[in-house]
Amino acid sequence: MAQAHTDHDGSHGSYSAYLIGFVLAVILTVASFAAVMAHVLPPSMTIAVLTFLAIVQIVVHLVFFLHLNTSREQSWNLMCFIFAAATVIVIIGGTLFIMHDTAINMMSR
Incomplete structure (x- = not known):
């Protein structure tokens, strides 16, 4: 069965x-x-x-x-999520900063 x-x-x-x-x-x-x-x-x-x-x-x-919560069983999942979210924020923020800085330095206003 x-x-x-x-x-x-x-x-x-x-x-x-x-x-x-x-x-x-x-x-x-x-x-x-x-x-x-x-x-x-x-x-x-x-x-x-x-x-x-x-x-x-x-x-x-x-x-x-x-x-996803703060229980002991979910601690690794929570840490992985926080790391992934921080990585995405750094990548997107860095990309926006580089694009803005390039636009300012190229005087494309």
């Missing part, structure tokens, strides 16, 4: 946790669309609101769907 694969280490979330994560993700997505479509904020404030909502949505996905 074939046995179903069961995972007893508790790493998977419950249905209620997935439902809460899904509802939060939908609310954040609708809020992002509303911030853009309503045209009630100036463009710079709209970008700031979208950035904040995007960061909150990333955290919601990491916590509710990828089960």
Whole structure:
């Protein structure tokens, strides 16, 4: 008889946790669309609101769907994620800095 694969280490979330994560993700997505479509904020404030909502949505996905938390079992996963995020930030920030510096030095204003 074939046995179903069961995972007893508790790493998977419950249905209620997935439902809460899904509802939060939908609310954040609708809020992002509303911030853009309503045209009630100036463009710079709209970008700031979208950035904040995007960061909150990333955290919601990491916590509710990828089960990334500060527990002892997740410490290596958390450290790897932080290292990967820092690497991406350095690469993107360095690229933007180099592109800006090149544009200034080439006088392409």
